[in-house]
Amino acid sequence: MRGSREAGQEHAPALHELTAHELSDLLGSRQVSAREVLASVFERIEEVEGEVHAYVRLTREVAEQQACEIDERRARGEGLSPLAGVPLALKDIYCTRGIETTCCSKILGGFVPPYDADVVERCRRNGLIFVGKTNMDEFAMGSSTENSAFGVTRNPWDLDRVPGGSSGGSAAAMAGSEAVVAMGTDTGGSIRQPASLCGVVGLKPTYGRVSRYGVIAFASSLDQAGPITKDVRDCALMMNVLAGHDPRDSTSIDVAPPDYTKALLPDAKGLRIGLVKEFMEYQGHRVDPEVDRAIAAAVERLRELGATCGEISLPSLNYSIPVYYIIAPAEASSNLARYDGVQYGYRAPDNGGDIIEMYSRTRDEGFGAEVKRRIMLGTYALSAGYYDAYYLKASQVRTLIRRDFDRAFEQFDVLVGAVSPTVAFRLGEKTDDPLAMYLSDVCTIPVNMGGLPGMSIPCGFSADGLPIGLQLVGRALGEEALLRAAYAFEQSTDYHKRRAHPIRDKNGRRAAVARA
Amino acid sequence: MRLTPEEVDHVALLARLKLTGEERERFTTQMNSILEHFEQLQQIDTAGVPPMSHAVPMSNVLREDEPAPLLTPEEALGNAPDQARDCFRVPRVIE
Numbered sequence: 134m135r136g137s138r139e140a141g142q143e144h145a146p147a148l149h150e151l152t153a154h155e156l157s158d159l160l161g162s163r164q165v166s167a168r169e170v171l172a173s174v175f176e177r178i179e180e181v182e183g184e185v186h187a188y189v190r191l192t193r194e195v196a197e198q199q200a201c202e203i204d205e206r207r208a209r210g211e212g213l214s215p216l217a218g219v220p221l222a223l224k225d226i227y228c229t230r231g232i233e234t235t236c237c238s239k240i241l242g243g244f245v246p247p248y249d250a251d252v253v254e255r256c257r258r259n260g261l262i263f264v265g266k267t268n269m270d271e272f273a274m275g276s277s278t279e280n281s282a283f284g285v286t287r288n289p290w291d292l293d294r295v296p297g298g299s300s301g302g303s304a305a306a307m308a309g310s311e312a313v314v315a316m317g318t319d320t321g322g323s324i325r326q327p328a329s330l331c332g333v334v335g336l337k338p339t340y341g342r343v344s345r346y347g348v349i350a351f352a353s354s355l356d357q358a359g360p361i362t363k364d365v366r367d368c369a370l371m372m373n374v375l376a377g378h379d380p381r382d383s384t385s386i387d388v389a390p391p392d393y394t395k396a397l398l399p400d401a402k403g404l405r406i407g408l409v410k411e412f413m414e415y416q417g418h419r420v421d422p423e424v425d426r427a428i429a430a431a432v433e434r435l436r437e438l439g440a441t442c443g444e445i446s447l448p449s450l451n452y453s454i455p456v457y458y459i460i461a462p463a464e465a466s467s468n469l470a471r472y473d474g475v476q477y478g479y480r481a482p483d484n485g486g487d488i489i490e491m492y493s494r495t496r497d498e499g500f501g502a503e504v505k506r507r508i509m510l511g512t513y514a515l516s517a518g519y520y521d522a523y524y525l526k527a528s529q530v531r532t533l534i535r536r537d538f539d540r541a542f543e544q545f546d547v548l549v550g551a552v553s554p555t556v557a558f559r560l561g562e563k564t565d566d567p568l569a570m571y572l573s574d575v576c577t578i579p580v581n582m583g584g585l586p587g588m589s590i591p592c593g594f595s596a597d598g599l600p601i602g603l604q605l606v607g608r609a610l611g612e613e614a615l616l617r618a619a620y621a622f623e624q625s626t627d628y629h630k631r632r633a634h635p636i637r638d639k640n641g642r643r644a645a646v647a648r649a
Numbered sequence: 650m651r652l653t654p655e656e657v658d659h660v661a662l663l664a665r666l667k668l669t670g671e672e673r674e675r676f677t678t679q680m681n682s683i684l685e686h687f688e689q690l691q692q693i694d695t696a697g698v699p700p701m702s703h704a705v706p707m708s709n710v711l712r713e714d715e716p717a718p719l720l721t722p723e724e725a726l727g728n729a730p731d732q733a734r735d736c737f738r739v740p741r742v743i744e
Contacts, residue, residue, distance in 0.1 A: 243728070245727065245728060247725075247728075339705075340705055341705045355704075383707075384705065384710075386705060452690060452693060454686070455687040455689060456690070459687060473665070476728065477730075478728065478730070479730070480730035484740060486740045487741075488741070491739065492665045493662075493666060496664075496665055497666050497672075505676070506680070509660055509661065509666070509676055512660050513652070513660045523690075526693075526695060528700030528701055529695035529700050530693055530695060531700070531701040533693070533695070535701060583704065584703075585704075609705070
């Protein structure tokens, strides 16, 4: 690979286009340095970031120092992690010691955390290089990255469309080759839906598999950290870095993680795979025909790869939207009570010297519209007289959703279906209709309700050249079955090898999309 | 169950949000449309179903109560909008 690059062949991929495992080989054998890889990533950022806006903050100085250190350690012959020297894009929800972290909210403007998230510590320990903090919906509330205080991110496959959300910046950074691996978080689909809309791989691990310590809280019983990568092998390598018990997160699972790369087998023999009717149809509304066809073809491919495929209906999933939009805002209204202009972040300058006035003005000026809407919904759902009708009822239906999943896993090892009912929608298309935006998470939300692992992998393109994702869902701690099915499928296709080219032509239109 | 603008004001007070007139009007309409969609939950029979508050069954997770270094006062106050004498400073609370 490096050889052909040196031979000056026109179509040899640039370093920033490679996957982490490809770079790992080149770095480990000292054919390239971490500094060269980083320089290539920053060249790419200069080329496309003006259009894509995947990042809200670049940390080039930190990155260069980290890259130098890795190169020196490697030169001394130290044994390094497989991902040492690989450039990483971190969602702006992860606390990074000494690096501003805002959750893309005005209310956390200027906040410099005095500590690292567990995920960030693990990435530092493994020698990953911190390229920057990526754009997201404010406090991870949204499905399009249009709710950021720092402006929108554009989908590298079509600059007039959203990248999905809330981890839209991280997914766009992967699709646009502006980093080599990325981190997102997923409360109702925020890793899987943007991964699907951007044509990359995203994994939401089992709740508790990856520590939430230092991840700014949205809905604590649903939030989970996970990787967004260019292919399935990179996803497994990232899981080897991320998974493990952390005593600082009381919901962290104390079970030793496996070597996830061992799950990467070329076939799906013996796997029982179930297509979930409710992942294809919500209350009678079918997913888009193009998505429908791509998922059906993916199931057929899995069958050819040796899996036994069937179908199942899980009727309680038809209620997951109202359940989620009661439980998540209720938890958020409590978690976000801490933003009061006292300990960190923004304080309204004009507060009349009254503490309640100071709190209320700070919060009204500091939070964006969607965050306020959810705080209002959550406060209402928890308020006296309404608790039983909303929060208690939703928590009971959550039990029914989990029971439906448990029943499905008596028959199947992996459940599949759509990630998103549509391909990437246009910027501004749903911003005035919160309910329409909420419905775009219909296929991903039930998985968070059950605390189960869920994954999105590319499984096709629409006629307009927009990516379509296949969702895979596993038992609690069943990440290996997901990775196995995902890897076997991926290796039998070339969707993961296509790269977006987010550069407009002279008429302002997006350039031709895919290059295999 | 229709939410009036006065109820929206009450919820805003509980949530410590000082809404502008325009926000109050918009949120009343939007919250009503969202709550209407939520009404369908009431059709489901949940008699005897325990509520689920967590994805992983866990009892209390305890640790030894051992002193350990935490943040220094400088680190703790480093992000404060206002501070004085190693404390966070806020508008007067007690008359």
